[in-house]
Amino acid sequence: MPRKRNTRRSPDMPTLADVARLAGVSEITASRVVRAQGPIADPTRLRVLSAIAALGYIPNRAAGSLASAGSTLMSVLLPSLSNIVFPDVLRGIHTALTQTAFQPVIGVTDYDPLIEERILISFLSWQPAAVILAGLHHTPVARRYLEQGRFRVAELMDIDGDPVDIAVGMSxxxxxxxxxxxxxxxxxxxxxxxxxxxxxxxxxxxxxxxxxxxxxxxxxxxxxxxxxxxxxxxxxxxxxxxxxxxxxxxxxxxxxxxxxxxxxxxxxxxxxxxxxxxxxxxxxxxxxxxxxxxxxxxxxxxxKRFLIGKTAAEKLLESRERPPEKTIINTGFDIIEGATA
Incomplete structure (x- = not known):
């Protein structure tokens, strides 16, 4: 059975104007840094990038299209696709989404939290409806983006910790x-x-x-x-x-x-x-x-890898709005006695 914990609602996401104000530059300059267009002095670029990281600003690359209609993207960040464990998880996610309008967009982190952070920030610029990640431990920057976002978050495989939104897995x-x-x-x-x-x-x-x-x-x-x-x-x-x-x-x-x-x-x-x-x-x-x-x-x-992926996606589909309570779903595990021990 799911168990719930109290948490406060996520604050409003910062704007480009907030970034420009903190960096001490114009919005046009901040926008050029975000879009990597035009010549920008290195000290200026560093101030803008530092402000982006400090505020947790997410550029909206889906403006006027996905964002206006309500995104149907689910960003899925997994440590590996060569390890059969995670394709099984992905198969569960796909099964839950197959009869819906939602589509998973996959990123592979190679068990590196900094790579996870970089992919996460890139994916968030497309304004996904939800983010699915493996594990409960992320960089402080990634955790801040996840906590401040207006999207749903499911963290898979592990329940020994404090999730952002939903945790599905085992101890x-x-x-x-x-x-x-x-x-x-x-x-x-x-x-x-x-x-x-x-x-x-x-x-x-x-x-x-x-x-x-x-x-x-x-x-x-x-x-x-x-x-x-x-x-x-x-x-x-x-x-x-x-x-x-x-x-x-x-x-x-x-x-x-x-x-x-x-x-x-x-x-x-x-x-x-x-x-x-x-x-x-x-x-x-x-x-x-x-x-x-x-x-x-x-x-x-x-x-129970397939069940973990399927349960997480189904839970995310229940509502686009992040509820005021966190949910932990324990899918459990089974000991297979086998013949080798």
Missing amino acids: HRQAGYETGRHLIQRGYRRFGYARHNILTDDRASARYEGLCTSLQEAGLSLIAEHRYPGPSSTKAGRDTLEILLSAHSELDVVIFPNDDMAMGGIFHCMYAGITVREQLGIFGFNGLDIGQAMPMPLSTILS
């Missing part, structure tokens, strides 16, 4: 905690963790923290962990497990931040002659189809 901290409890109940005691190097992946970090908490409550801790120097991939999982086991052969289970890396761990076990589950447990996250199609289905947690 990743709880998912990590339940992972630890599940594996402890299955008799595992010597835990290892294989990480990737996406420092801005807040959801993976929350699962890691939840896991450590559950182990600590049971009088246990991670014996070993290794952070792969690059982004998540199947190869990263294979290489990371090889490094972990070369130094800590006593491990009886290794947890991966996602199914892609866990699959790589299984491939290493096949290469090294390690019997999965009997000699080493492997546990992932996401519940991808490929993991469940293996001869030994992957033990993992199912994140």
